[in-house]
Amino acid sequence: MQTYHSLEQWFSWMDDLSAKDYVVIDHFFQPEMYAEIRSFFLGKLPNFTEAGIGTNADNQINKNVRGDFTYWLDRKRDEQLQPFWNLVDEILYMFNRYCFLSLSGYEFHLAHYPSGGHYDKHLDQFENRNNRMISVVIYLNEGWQKGDGGELEIFERDETSFLVEPLAARCVMFKSADVPHAVLQAHKSRFSVTGWLLYQPSAVGRFIG
Numbered sequence: 024m025q026t027y028h029s030l031e032q033w034f035s036w037m038d039d040l041s042a043k044d045y046v047v048i049d050h051f052f053q054p055e056m057y058a059e060i061r062s063f064f065l066g067k068l069p070n071f072t073e074a075g076i077g078t079n080a081d082n083q084i085n086k087n088v089r090g091d092f093t094y095w096l097d098r099k100r101d102e103q104l105q106p107f108w109n110l111v112d113e114i115l116y117m118f119n120r121y122c123f124l125s126l127s128g129y130e131f132h133l134a135h136y137p138s139g140g141h142y143d144k145h146l147d148q149f150e151n152r153n154n155r156m157i158s159v160v161i162y163l164n165e166g167w168q169k170g171d172g173g174e175l176e177i178f179e180r181d182e183t184s185f186l187v188e189p190l191a192a193r194c195v196m197f198k199s200a201d202v203p204h205a206v207l208q209a210h211k212s213r214f215s216v217t218g219w220l221l222y223q224p225s226a227v228g229r230f231i232g
């Protein structure tokens with residue numbers, strides 16, 4: 024099978040993820056895909072909306088908790104991102120095939136933290152919806168430098184934490200329900216593509232099937 028990343032790379036990333044609950048991958052987007060997504064991102068900036076907390080029915084905007092603006096991607100509408108959707112299929116395939124996860128879907132958005140934006144420490148789960156298994160964030164910040172802010176703070180099992188710089192084409196994957204994390208205040212506009220690989224418990228499937 025022709026894949027975007029080699030099996031060896033996938034195996035080493037999945038080993039890391041299962042040992043530590045997170046993995047940081049540099050150059051996850053090769054230059055061509057990076058350029059396509061970044062230019063798509065810039066074109067959609069006028070359409071971003073303020074992100075809330077909670078699910079659709081219980082969505083609240085609270086600038087004290089998070090200050091990003093998002094644009095939800097849609098595979099049918101945003102078909103010009105086909106190479107990216109193929110990569111999403113590859114991610115799902117690798118986790119299902121080699122980590123024995125039952126991932127049945129995904130949701131991705133583009134995120135813009137304007138200068139001053141942050142996101143308090145949280146888990147990627149909602150009280151009434153817990154089907155997010157793996158979080159995937161890919162950064163689109165060219166020339167990011169210390170002092171620009173917007174680092175991702177990851178909390179380890181022993182509650183110590185460390186910072187991940189949001190460098191262009193860097194990807195962070197982590198277990199959505201297990202890894203508390205925060206986005207430190209950005210001092211410059213901060214761009215990313217963020218997604219969640221979703222688990223559909225079979226009991227739920229029976230009712231909507």
Ligand SMILES: O=C(O)CCC(=O)C(=O)O
Nearest residue numbers: 142147160175206215217
């Ligand atoms: O952009 C990041 O580094 C993390 C974003 C995040 O935690 C979220 O959107 O839930």
Ligand SMILES: [Fe+2]
Nearest residue numbers: 145146147204
């Ligand atoms: Fe998060």
